C-alpha cells in the first residue's frame with residue numbers, strides 16, 4: 001500500500017505570484033527585523049541599513065507586508081513600481 005502526503009493548496013494562484021513582487025520603502029523602514037523573522041523561505045536579508053528581498057525564493061505569501069509596523073513593505077504588480085527620480 002502506498003501512502004502519499006496530501007497535496008497542499010497554494011494560498012495564492014501561482015500565476016499571480018509571478019506577476020507580483022515585494023518592494024521596500026527605505027525611507028520608512030527602520031530595520032527592526034520583524035519581516036525577516038516571519039518570512040517562511042528566508043527571502044528577506046537585513047544588512048546594516050539595507051533590506052533585500054530575494055524574488056527567486058519569495059512565495060508572495062504577504063506575511064512580511066502584513067507584519068511591518070510602519071507599512072514599509074508593499075506587494076506590487078511587476079512593472080508598477082519605479083525607482084524615485086531626482087525630480088520626485
Ligand code: SF4
Pocket residue numbers: 024028029030031032033034035036051067068069070071072073
Ligand atoms: S518589518 Fe518593516 S520596518 Fe521592520 S525591517 Fe521589515 S520592512 Fe523594515
Ligand code: SF4
Pocket residue numbers: 022038039040041042043044053057058059060061062063064065
Ligand atoms: S511575501 Fe512571504 S515569502 Fe515573500 S518576502 Fe514576504 S514573507 Fe517572505
